[in-house]
Amino acid sequence: METLQSLLYGFSIALQPENLLFCLFGSLLGTLVGVLPGIGPIGAIAILLPVTFKISTTGAIIMLAGLYYGAMYGGSTTSVLVNIPGEAASVITCIDGHKMALQGRAGPALGMAAFGSFIAGTLGLVGLMLFAIPLAGFALKFGPHEYFSLIILGLTFVTYLSHGSMLKAVMMACFGLMLSNIGLDPITAAPRITFGFMELFEGLGIAPVCMGLFGIGEVLFNLERKYSRKIVQAKIRQLFPSKLDWMASKWALARGTAIGFLLGILPGGGPVLASFLSYGLEKKISKEPQKFGTGAIEGVAGPESANNSAASSSFIPLLTLGIPPNPSLAILFGAFLIHGITPGPLLLTENPDVFWGVLSSMYVGNFMLLVLNLPLIAIWVQVLRVPPRYLYPLILMFCLVGAYSLNNNVFDVSVMILFGVLGYLFRKFDYEGAPLVLAFVLGPMLDMNLRQALLVSDGSFADFFLRPISGVTLGLAVLLLVSASFPLIVKNLQTYRASVGDEQC
Amino acid sequence: MNRHDFVSGLFGLGASVFFVTKALELGVGAFVDPQPGFLLFWSTLILGLLSIVLVAKSAMGRYGRTRFADSWRDLTWWNPAITVGLLCLYALVLRRVGFLLAMCGLMALLYALGRVRLHVSIAGAIATVSLAYAIFHFGLQVPFPKGILAW
Numbered sequence: 001m002e003t004l005q006s007l008l009y010g011f012s013i014a015l016q017p018e019n020l021l022f023c024l025f026g027s028l029l030g031t032l033v034g035v036l037p038g039i040g041p042i043g044a045i046a047i048l049l050p051v052t053f054k055i056s057t058t059g060a061i062i063m064l065a066g067l068y069y070g071a072m073y074g075g076s077t078t079s080v081l082v083n084i085p086g087e088a089a090s091v092i093t094c095i096d097g098h099k100m101a102l103q104g105r106a107g108p109a110l111g112m113a114a115f116g117s118f119i120a121g122t123l124g125l126v127g128l129m130l131f132a133i134p135l136a137g138f139a140l141k142f143g144p145h146e147y148f149s150l151i152i153l154g155l156t157f158v159t160y161l162s163h164g165s166m167l168k169a170v171m172m173a174c175f176g177l178m179l180s181n182i183g184l185d186p187i188t189a190a191p192r193i194t195f196g197f198m199e200l201f202e203g204l205g206i207a208p209v210c211m212g213l214f215g216i217g218e219v220l221f222n223l224e225r226k227y228s229r230k231i232v233q234a235k236i237r238q239l240f241p242s243k244l245d246w247m248a249s250k251w252a253l254a255r256g257t258a259i260g261f262l263l264g265i266l267p268g269g270g271p272v273l274a275s276f277l278s279y280g281l282e283k284k285i286s287k288e289p290q291k292f293g294t295g296a297i298e299g300v301a302g303p304e305s306a307n308n309s310a311a312s313s314s315f316i317p318l319l320t321l322g323i324p325p326n327p328s329l330a331i332l333f334g335a336f337l338i339h340g341i342t343p344g345p346l347l348l349t350e351n352p353d354v355f356w357g358v359l360s361s362m363y364v365g366n367f368m369l370l371v372l373n374l375p376l377i378a379i380w381v382q383v384l385r386v387p388p389r390y391l392y393p394l395i396l397m398f399c400l401v402g403a404y405s406l407n408n409n410v411f412d413v414s415v416m417i418l419f420g421v422l423g424y425l426f427r428k429f430d431y432e433g434a435p436l437v438l439a440f441v442l443g444p445m446l447d448m449n450l451r452q453a454l455l456v457s458d459g460s461f462a463d464f465f466l467r468p469i470s471g472v473t474l475g476l477a478v479l480l481l482v483s484a485s486f487p488l489i490v491k492n493l494q495t496y497r498a499s500v501g502d503e504q505c
Numbered sequence: 506m507n508r509h510d511f512v513s514g515l516f517g518l519g520a521s522v523f524f525v526t527k528a529l530e531l532g533v534g535a536f537v538d539p540q541p542g543f544l545l546f547w548s549t550l551i552l553g554l555l556s557i558v559l560v561a562k563s564a565m566g567r568y569g570r571t572r573f574a575d576s577w578r579d580l581t582w583w584n585p586a587i588t589v590g591l592l593c594l595y596a597l598v599l600r601r602v603g604f605l606l607a608m609c610g611l612m613a614l615l616y617a618l619g620r621v622r623l624h625v626s627i628a629g630a631i632a633t634v635s636l637a638y639a640i641f642h643f644g645l646q647v648p649f650p651k652g653i654l655a656w
Contacts, residue, residue: 054645167555171517174552178524178545185541192541193527216592220585224577389619393612394633396588400595400608401637405647410599417592424585428576429513447544459536 003129010356014364019062019357022055024372026063027365030070031373034086035078035380037222039395041071041087042437043215045331047398049207049338050405057339058354062361064335068328069121069311069362072271073369076113076304077380080106089271089307092279096292096299103295110377111239112249112297113304118370120257120305124312125362127261131313132348132359136320139345144453145464149473151446154267154323156477158435160484161273169435172426176436179204180443187451199411206334206441208403208416210327213433215399216416217423219392236381239374241297249301252282256302260309265316267438270326271307278306312362318343319355322445327437334441507563508573514559521553587618603652608634 013019026048033044045064052060075090080097093113100109142150155173162169182193183203194200241249259281260274282302283292292299317323322344324330336343341351348355373380403416426433457463465471527542528549534540595611602610612630617623641647 050647051645167559171552171555171559174548174555175517175520177548178520178552181542181545181548188541190531190541192531192545193524220588223584223588224580224582226581387619389616389621390629392619393615396592396615397608397612397633397637400592400611401641401647404599404604404649405641405645408648410596413596413599417589417596420592421589425513429509431513443544451539451543454536454539459538461536 003133006352006356007129007360009352010358010360011364013058013353013357014062014361018056019059019361020364022059022063023066023361023365024368026066027070027073027369028372030067030072031074031077031369031376031380032383033067034071034074034076034090035383036386036391037078037082037084037086039218040214041068041328042210042213042331042433043218043395043399044071045328045335046207046210047215047402049331049335050402052335053338053405057336057341057351058357060335060339061332061354061358062365064332065315065358065362066365068332069308069365070369072121072308072311073114073117073373074380075307076117076300077110077377078384080109080113080300081381082384089275089310090304091272092275092303093300095279096294096296099293099295100297100300105295106236107238108241108245108297109300110236111374112241112245112301114239114370114373115241116249116253116256116301116305117308118366119253120260121308121312121366122363123257124261124264124309125359125366127309128312128316128319129359131265131316132320132355135316136345136348139321142321142345142469143467144449144456145467145470146473147449148446148453149464149470149477150267150321150323151442151449153473153477153480154317154325154442155435155439156480157267158438160480162432162435164430164432166484168431172431172433173435173439176439177443177446179209179436180440181447186444186448197411199407199409203444204415204440205406205412206331206437207406208412209419209440210331210437211399211403212416212419212421213423213426213437214327215395216420217427217433219395220420220424221427222388223392236377239377245297249297252278252298252302253305255281256305257309260306260311261313263306264310264313264325267317267323267325270314270328271310274306274310275303278302308366315359315362319347319358320345322347324438324441327434330437330441506566507571509571509576510559510563512573514556514563517552517556518560521549521556524549525553584618588615591615591618599652600650601652603654604649605634605638606652606654608637 014023029044030041033039033041045067048064048067052063071087072089075086076093076097078084078086079090079093080101083094083098085091085094097109097113100106159166159169159173182200184190184201185192191201256278259278263274263277264270279299279302282298283289286292286298314325314329317325318329318333322342324333333343341347341354399416400413403412406412423433453463464474524545528546529542531542531545532540533542533546591611591614595607599607609630612634613626616626616629621629642649
């Protein structure tokens with residue numbers, strides 16, 4: 001009953017005209033970002049961050065959150081119509097979505113993606129609402145040991161679930177931790193690696209770093225590639241899926257929602273992994289797995305519902321524990337801090353207007369996206385026709401203006417350009433940006449909690465394992481690392497034995 | 506040898522050596538009394554060790570064989586190079602020239618780089634920069650550098 005009352009309170013905030021407008025703007029901009037290849041939600045949230053300085057905290061977070069889940073909706077449009085994912089979580093939708101479009105069924109594919117996204121996103125929000133309150137209460141028992149272990153688990157998950165080499169992912173996480181040490185020490189206030197720059201006393205800003213890595217870097221990477229985009233020309237009809245389509249998709253949708261919800265909560269999980277896992281599962285348990293890849297609507301319903309459900313549930317660790325589970329929410333975490341609010345277990349009691357306002361706005365935003373997106377598909381298709389030679393300079397301009405307006409100085413612009421070049425090189429050399437960003441954001445928290453925990457326990461590491469929550473969390477992290485290394489060790493052993501055997505022969 | 510990984514591993518190693526010295530300057534402390542350089546030292550040490558592993562594995566050809574130039578073969582690599590140059594130039598002249606002029610120049614050049622006709626580039630640059638100026642300067646009160654135009 002209390003939850004319902006709080007939700008109604010949240011709606012009274014979310015439905016204020018000003019907040020409705022922020023929600024609409026964020027959701028539509030998110031869809032645009034999702035539609036346009038070349039910039040993802042991470043870069044876009046970072047660019048939009050300075051714009052939020054002049055508005056209320058609740059309005060700012062509502063807008064940025066809208067951008068995040070709006071991008072999940074938009075990503076499917078390009079996947080279906082152009083076979084190019086607008087953002088990473090829609091990569092898997094290309095396989096069957098585009099095949100459906102080629103068969104003249106772009107309408108049902110887009111419709112199912114939108115309805116699936118809405119249903120899963122809304123169910124994810126119900127889960128968020130139900131889980132957040134008990135988890136926030138539980139998190140109040142956490143001390144520095146528990147926070148340290150949780151952050152380590154988060155970073156382990158991010159590196160474990162990285163797409164490429166785990167070695168490189170761990171290197172990126174370490175690099176992120178190093179960068180997070182720049183600025184004043186949180187305990188002694190001693191300046192660390194500031195090179196004499198006053199601007200570095202507060203450390204590197206999350207916004208210029210992310211705008212550089214995911215905005216400028218992405219544009220630079222795409223600038224050297226030839227542009228070819230074949231948009232499905234046929235008229236898009238029957239956006240509402242047929243009864244047969246619904247029958248075929250209902251379980252895929254339910255499973256996608258469940259998978260997305262669980263993976264969204266896990267640090268390092270999130271929408272991308274959820275969509276891949278959902279597709280894999282649907283194909284595996286299908287009676288006709290050969291249908292997948294030829295235009296199966298389940299191949300659209302599952303991943304699309306999974307990524308939206310994950311987008312909703314990924315707010316649970318952010319809002320209740322103060323730990324962002326993925327890079328997009330890491331920037332949102334930065335936005336909270338910039339507005340003077342620390343997300344975590346106390347958010348619910350100290351800033352209930354922000355917590356419930358943002359949560360309720362997500363229900364509203366999901367509904368807005370469903371109502372607005374389907375009729376607007378024709379416009380999104382037109383947006384897709386904008387050639388990159390016009391688009392990329394615009395992205396660069398907004399990055400430059402955004403970076404300058406953070407503190408009204410050129411220093412942030414220079415930092416952004418530097419990280420743009422790094423982001424480009426990281427992409428070229430197959431290094432992922434996600435572990436770096438997450439480690440960079442969590443670094444100061446990790447540093448403070450580790451040092452506090454060591455001081456409390458007289459330098460003993462045993463306490464990390466002896467305290468129940470901390471011990472279980474660290475145990476999980478160790479288990480993950482061992483499970484990742486085990487196949488490698490076995491393979492190396494086999495190679496070694498084979499070589500020894502050859503020598504003996 | 507996988508030269509990509511070899512080079513990036515060397516870069517990681519160089520960065521870790523640099524940051525380890527910085528951590529030692531700051532003071533690492535002991536487990537009982539960790540100092541400001543504590544986390545920096547340990548994270549940098551791990552980075553250094555992993556970089557050595559990467560360099561060794563790439564040198565042994567564990568990650569396949571590539572040449573450094575492979576990443577740029579058949580690509581218009583000069584586009585990002587010129588763009589980075591233009592962005593750096595923008596950052597250098599922004600204070601002196603002012604936002605409007607510097608950004609208009611940059612945008613016109615970026616459009617031109619994408620082979621947009623000259624008059625379209627200039628018109629496009631003026632239109633987009635005016636829009637950005639209206640949003641950020643008038644809407645969000647961002648005090649852009651005025652420079653030689655005194656706006």
